[in-house]
Amino acid sequence: MYKVLIIEDEESIRKFVKINFERNNFKVFEAPSGEEGIKTAQKEDPQVVILDLMLPGIDGFKTCEILRSYLPNIGIIMLTAKGQDMDKIMGLEFGADDYMVKPFNPLELIARVKSLLRRIGAPKAEITNILTSGQIKIDSFSMNAYKEDKEIDLTPKEFMLLKTFMENESKAFTRDELLNIVWGYEYFGDTKIVDVNIRRLREKIEAVPSKPEYIETVWGVGYRWKKH
CATH class of the missing domain: 1.10.10.10 (Winged helix-like DNA-binding domain superfamily/Winged helix DNA-binding domain)
Known part of the structure; x- marks a missing residue:
């Protein structure tokens, strides 16, 4: 079972995304801040992180940079605000693999995670399309x-x-x-x-x-x- 970590300070969004990943047989971990997310990632070693840009404390850019330095093979999808093209560019420069613009469809997010798992070398037999x-x-x-x-x-x-x-x-x-x-x-x-x-x-x-x-x-x- 693949593990995904959701780092998002809005609990309603976090819970909503979690439910949809669990329905698709992912083991899900949550964190409301970058600091907590980094600790959870180091402890649980997830394959993919869903990372919100606007976080209390250290922001998504810094969190992404730290995650990438600790876990170089982890997949990171950053959530950005609508129309913030510079955020998308900076997110990719800080080490994100992909981004999605809020509001987003959870099924598209799951499809992107599965695609990312294929790109980073996850066993094909475990990802059924x-x-x-x-x-x-x-x-x-x-x-x-x-x-x-x-x-x-x-x-x-x-x-x-x-x-x-x-x-x-x-x-x-x-x-x-x-x-x-x-x-x-x-x-x-x-x-x-x-x-x-x-x-x-x-x-x-x-x-x-x-x-x-x-x-x-x-x-x-x-x-x-x-x-x-």
């Missing part, structure tokens, strides 16, 4: 989906919904959970958008959308993927 359930197959790296080996034309949000379901067979998701996972924690729109996208997804993958074989409605809760 192909998921299959019944006649449905997805490739999480290319973001392609197939039914009976025929490609399905999905929007990015439809693909993320499908991926979330297939990675969590038989788990019942509420609309709010799906909204947070697929649309992001800073999305404050109507949860009906989940129902609309579920309906469109069913039309593309179900033989009879009104009698779904894959995406089941859980009355009073939300939706779940039927195990095949």
Whole structure:
């Protein structure tokens, strides 16, 4: 099991990212500051660090520099503010491998971590990008989906919904959970958008959308993927 360390002072963001990594079989460690993050990294030796730029005490740049000096092979993805191009450039100069701009989609962050693990030499057998359930197959790296080996034309949000379901067979998701996972924690729109996208997804993958074989409605809760 791969280990990821999240260094982020905003607890709500930290917890949200942690949940999504744990759903993808990562062992997750947390730290609210650069100082705590460095101590945790030295103790737990994670493969990847998710590092916020704006931290109390020593900032993300200095934290990145220290982490890189102690753990030269560690993967570092820096979180930056929207539109701060200089922060991105400086982050890379201080040793970050990649960056993401807030607000970000957690599924994209996980995909970037998996890509980074491949680049830094993680064993390929441990990083699975192909998921299959019944006649449905997805490739999480290319973001392609197939039914009976025929490609399905999905929007990015439809693909993320499908991926979330297939990675969590038989788990019942509420609309709010799906909204947070697929649309992001800073999305404050109507949860009906989940129902609309579920309906469109069913039309593309179900033989009879009104009698779904894959995406089941859980009355009073939300939706779940039927195990095949």
